[in-house]
Structure formats: structure tokens, C-alpha cells
Amino acid sequence: MVEKTDTSLQLPAKLDVLVVGAGFNGLYQLYRLRQQGFNVHLVEDGQDIGGTWYWNRYPGARVDSNVPMYEYSMEELWRDWNWTERFPSWQELLRYFHYVDEKLDLSRDISFNTRLASAHFDEDKNHWKLGMQDGRSLVSRFVLMCIGGVAKPYIPELPGLSRFAGECYHTAQWPEQEVKLEGRRVGVIGTGASGVQVIQEAGREAEQLTVFQRTPILALPMRQQKLDRETQDRMKLEYPERFARRPQTRGGFDDIAAIDKSALEVSDEERLAVYENCWERGGFHFWMGTFNDILMDETANRTAYDFWRDKTRERIHDPAVAEMLAPTEPPHPFGVKRPSLEQWYFEVFNQDNVRLVDSRATPIEEITTTGVRTAEEHFEFDLLVLATGFDALTGGYADIDIRGIGGRQLSEHWSGGARTHLGVATAGFPNMMMMYAPQSPAAFCNGPTCTELQGDWIVECLAYLREKRLTRIEATPGAEDAWCEVLAEMAETSLLSKADSWYMGANVPGKPRQLLSFLGVNDYKEACVDSAANNYAGFTLD
Numbered sequence: 001m002v003e004k005t006d007t008s009l010q011l012p013a014k015l016d017v018l019v020v021g022a023g024f025n026g027l028y029q030l031y032r033l034r035q036q037g038f039n040v041h042l043v044e045d046g047q048d049i050g051g052t053w054y055w056n057r058y059p060g061a062r063v064d065s066n067v068p069m070y071e072y073s074m075e076e077l078w079r080d081w082n083w084t085e086r087f088p089s090w091q092e093l094l095r096y097f098h099y100v101d102e103k104l105d106l107s108r109d110i111s112f113n114t115r116l117a118s119a120h121f122d123e124d125k126n127h128w129k130l131g132m133q134d135g136r137s138l139v140s141r142f143v144l145m146c147i148g149g150v151a152k153p154y155i156p157e158l159p160g161l162s163r164f165a166g167e168c169y170h171t172a173q174w175p176e177q178e179v180k181l182e183g184r185r186v187g188v189i190g191t192g193a194s195g196v197q198v199i200q201e202a203g204r205e206a207e208q209l210t211v212f213q214r215t216p217i218l219a220l221p222m223r224q225q226k227l228d229r230e231t232q233d234r235m236k237l238e239y240p241e242r243f244a245r246r247p248q249t250r251g252g253f254d255d256i257a258a259i260d261k262s263a264l265e266v267s268d269e270e271r272l273a274v275y276e277n278c279w280e281r282g283g284f285h286f287w288m289g290t291f292n293d294i295l296m297d298e299t300a301n302r303t304a305y306d307f308w309r310d311k312t313r314e315r316i317h318d319p320a321v322a323e324m325l326a327p328t329e330p331p332h333p334f335g336v337k338r339p340s341l342e343q344w345y346f347e348v349f350n351q352d353n354v355r356l357v358d359s360r361a362t363p364i365e366e367i368t369t370t371g372v373r374t375a376e377e378h379f380e381f382d383l384l385v386l387a388t389g390f391d392a393l394t395g396g397y398a399d400i401d402i403r404g405i406g407g408r409q410l411s412e413h414w415s416g417g418a419r420t421h422l423g424v425a426t427a428g429f430p431n432m433m434m435m436y437a438p439q440s441p442a443a444f445c446n447g448p449t450c451t452e453l454q455g456d457w458i459v460e461c462l463a464y465l466r467e468k469r470l471t472r473i474e475a476t477p478g479a480e481d482a483w484c485e486v487l488a489e490m491a492e493t494s495l496l497s498k499a500d501s502w503y504m505g506a507n508v509p510g511k512p513r514q515l516l517s518f519l520g521v522n523d524y525k526e527a528c529v530d531s532a533a534n535n536y537a538g539f540t541l542d
């Protein structure tokens with residue numbers, strides 16, 4: 001790890017913009033706003049940059065977006081940077097962040113180990129009073145929340161969890177020092193994207209691996225590849241067009257687009273050919289690149305599920321295990337929970353040292369000092385991994401005391417569910433903008449695509465306000481209602497509400513059930529452009 005200069009003691013007293021979080025979004029905002037001459041500073045809770053990739057350093061963690069989708073589009077950055085794999089590991093991603101930091105000279109305006117604890121809007125002065133957890137404070141005209149969609153890990157209330165005497169880590173709170181898997185008895189709770197990756201590694205190294213699966217993950221073949229310099233030199237000839245195409249697509253990947261046909265209007269042969277092609281291409285092609293009604297129509301969806309199931313079952317030896325991992329009947333429609341990419345996930349369950357436990361049929365009853373007790377059995381572990389996900393998109397906000405007009409708390413405003421206009425701002429909280437937030441395309445968008453789309457929009461908006469000598473922008477309640485309607489209709493007309501996923505806020509008990517992300521990057525872009533072209537329609541400017 002690169003040693004960071006401790007700038008914590010030099011927190012500026014007064015800013016134009018405070019950026020919160022040093023992941024893809026925050027770093028881009030710092031760079032762009034500085035370029036525009038704003039007085040901007042960034043605070044980061046961790047001791048280094050990288051955001052998600054700083055915190056999620058569990059064994060096997062790697063990104064599900066292929067090169068070159070998961071990087072900034074600026075030529076000054078990609079020209080001299082080469083990746084070693086098509087889907088880079090967290091270690092390589094952190095090296096990339098350090099490279100970006102050096103190229104753009106970002107760290108000099110970042111305070112590390114600095115966690116924003118409170119943000120109170122001062123209505124008389126039209127600025128935010130911002131308090132850090134360690135007691136320091138500052139004021140800023142605008143605050144840009146770049147805390148990411150997975151800022152808050154979700155740890156279920158498992159009775160006895162604190163009693164466990166072995167090592168126990170949530171995947172997003174993985175320690176920096178190496179955690180030994182080799183020769184140990186490892187238990188993993190959860191089979192989402194994080195679980196899949198850690199299970200693949202633990203299966204190779206652990207003496208015994210026990211996986212507690214509540215819902216099977218409909219994981220897709222990643223098709224990882226090594227990348228050499230020559231290949232990337234050739235690829236780079238097309239980078240400008242590819243990056244320009246990214247935000248014109250539904251998911252923010254330049255080359256993944258569904259055919260404009262229903263899965264039900266083509267012949268069996270044609271459907272199979274499309275599925276085979278996407279399957280072979282790997283990545284998210286099979287999720288977002290087949291037919292236009294896969295996430296809309298249950299019968300169409302079933303054809304994709306059946307294809308996935310049959311392909312997957314071919315890889316699993318024991319028919320009983322195959323039925324648990326890839327059931328005859330779908331646990332939910334295909335693709336309405338995040339599919340996740342795998343490399344040898346299903347083969348892991350053919351190994352003698354690996355056991356799959358159905359924790360829906362035999363739920364976890366308690367954690368003991370030595371392991372996990374289910375309704376039927378007690379399992380002993382040296383290491384227990386909680387791959388149980390996140391209080392996604394809203395959880396990070398709930399952890400900060402945010403108060404807007406009249407001292408109203410954001411948690412109160414959002415008590416019935418998150419409410420925003422364009423997933424960027426919320427009524428009653430002027431001069432606070434959010435990136436990768438609820439009701440933006442976050443969950444359905446390749447990260448850096450959204451970073452640049454939303455980031456450029458916000459920078460242009462702040463420059464517009466400065467040019468017009470305005471000091472305040474606020475989403476109107478009417479625009480917020482209308483945007484909530486759009487999201488509600490999206491949930492109703494698609495199959496997305498048919499699973500208890502984090503997309504619907506349904507993975508955390510008691511959280512309001514609502515579709516938390518906007519589906520369709522291209523449509524989202526259009527809505528943002530329209531608002532800006534009409535003097536920021538949906539916002540009041542003063």
C-alpha cells in the first residue's frame with residue numbers, strides 16, 4: 001500500500017464543495033471541480049483511496065465489468081495504463097487508483113481517516129455545516145455525497161454471533177493482514193456475488209468448506225482472460241468510440257445490448273443461437289444482451305432460466321446438489337437478483353472437502369463459540385465468513401446525521417422509502433447532491449459509466465449556478481413525486497419486484513420495499529440532459 005500523507009490536520013475551514021468518499025465518483029468530482037476552479041476538498045473514512053475496492057479485499061474479490069469498461073474514459077489515463085486480466089482483481093484495481101492519483105495529483109486535496117458524521121443545512125447562509133466523527137468541522141456551499149451504493153455492510157442478527165471464538169469477518173470488513181484459508185475449516189454464510197468469489201478461493205485452499213445457501217445464485221460464466229500489452233494496444237484504437245458509446249446503452253457497457261425482439265417471437269433455433277452466443281461471450285452478455293423482454297415477461301424469462309439451469313447442471317456431479325444449486329423450478333425469475341460472474345463456482349461443489357447446506361430448509365439457529373448450529377447439525381469452524389451483503393444504497397446515508405430545511409432529518413424524509421429527483425437530489429435538502437444514490441441507475445449500471453454521466457452533469461450544474469451568481473439548488477417536491485412514480489412503475493411493469501433482492505431493499509428486515517435503482521442508463525441520461533436544457537427543470541434555483 002502507498003503511504004498517504006496525513007492531511008487530516010489541515011481540513012479547510014470553508015469550501016465551495018465538500019466531496020465525501022474517495023472511490024470512482026469522489027475522485028472524478030475532485031478532479032473535475034478543481035479543473036473548473038472550485039475550492040473543493042475530499043474527505044474519506046478509509047486510509048487510502050479506492051472506495052469499494054479499498055474495503056472489499058476478501059480473497060477472490062474482482063470486478064464483474066470487463067476491460068475497458070471499468071475505468072475512466074480520459075485518454076491521459078488509459079493511454080499508459082494496461083491491465084493484466086479481462087476482469088481485474090481488487091489488488092489490480094487499487095494499483096489503478098494509485099496510478100490515477102499520481103497522474104491527477106489528487107491526494108493533496110484529500111483528508112483520509114476522516115468520516116463525515118453530520119451535515120446540517122444553514123438556511124440563512126445557504127451552506128452546509130459539516131461535522132467529522134473526530135470533532136473537526138467546516139462549512140461548504142455544496143456537499144457531494146459519493147459514499148457508494150454499498151457503504152454499509154449488512155450483518156444479520158444471528159443469535160450468538162459475538163460468542164464465536166474463531167475468526168469471523170464480513171466480506172466488506174476484511175482485514176488488511178492476510179487471513180489464512182489453507183488447512184482450515186471455513187464456513188461461508190451467503191451466496192451473492194461476494195460469496196461466490198470467496199467460495200471459489202476457499203474451495204481451493206480450505207481443509208473443509210461449508211457453504212450456507214439460502215437462495216441459489218444464478219451465476220454466469222465470467223470467461224476470464226489474461227490480457228497482454230499488444231492486445232490492449234489494438235483495443236485502444238477503439239477506446240474513444242467505445243467510451244462514447246457507454247452511456248448510450250442500457251447497462252453502461254458499450255457492447256452489451258439486447259436484441260429488439262421478444263424471446264417468444266423467434267424460433268427455438270434462433271433463441272438457442274442467441275443464448276449460446278451470449279453464454280460463450282461471458283460476462284453480463286447473458287443477463288443484458290439477449291432479448292428485450294427477459295426482465296419484463298415471465299414466460300420469456302423462463303426460457304432464459306431453463307437454458308441457464310441446464311448449462312449449469314451439466315457441471316455438477318451429484319443430482320441432489322445440482323437440484324440445490326440450479327433447481328428445476330426457478331427460485332425467482334432469472335436476472336431479477338444480481339446474477340454475479342463465476343469462474344469455477346459450480347465445480348467447487350464436486351469436491352470432497354466442500355459441503356452445501358440448504359439454510360432455507362434447515363435455517364441457522366445460532367452461532368456457538370465453535371461454529372454454526374442449524375436445526376439439524378452443529379458445524380465447527382476456524383473461520384466464519386459473512387458474505388451477507390449490504391444495506392445497499394440507503395444504509396450509508398442513514399449512518400450520517402443529515403438535516404435539511406427546518407432541521408428535518410433525511411432519515412425522516414426517507415422513512416417510507418428513498419425519495420429523490422433523478423437520484424441526485426432530494427427535496428428539503430438544498431445544495432446536497434448524491435452520486436450512485438437511490439433512484440439513480442446505480443445497481444444497473446457499470447460503475448464508471450455512471451460516474452462520468454452523473455459527475456459531468458453535476459459539475460456543469462454547479463458551473464451554471466456560479467455563472468448565474470446563484471447559491472442554492474433544491475429538488476422540488478413535485479419533481480420528486482414524479483421521479484418516485486417513474487421508479488414505482490418500473491417495478492410494476494418489470495419482473496424486478498418478484499424477488500427479495502437488495503435491488504428492492506428487501507434483503508434487510510424492516511427496510512421499505514421499493515425499487516432502488518433506475519433501469520436504463522440511456523433513458524436516465526436523456527432525463528438528466530432534458531432537465532439541464534430546461535434550466536434545470538425539477539429544481540428551484542436561487
Ligand code: N01
Pocket residue numbers: 061062063064065150156157171189190191192193194195212213214215338359364387388389390500502507
Ligand atoms: O450481497 P448479496 P453480496 N441467513 O445481498 C445471504 C456487488 N458486488 O455482497 O439471497 C442466511 O447479493 C443472502 O441470501 P438470500 C454486486 O452488485 C459486486 O454478495 O437473501 N443467508 C445472499 O445469498 C452485488 O450484487 C462484486 O436468501 C443470508 C447473501 O447472504 C452486491 O455487491 C462483488 C442471511 C447476500 O448476497 C452485493 O453482493 C461483490 C441470513 N440471515 C459484490 N442474510 C463484483 O463486481 C443474508 N444472507 C464482482
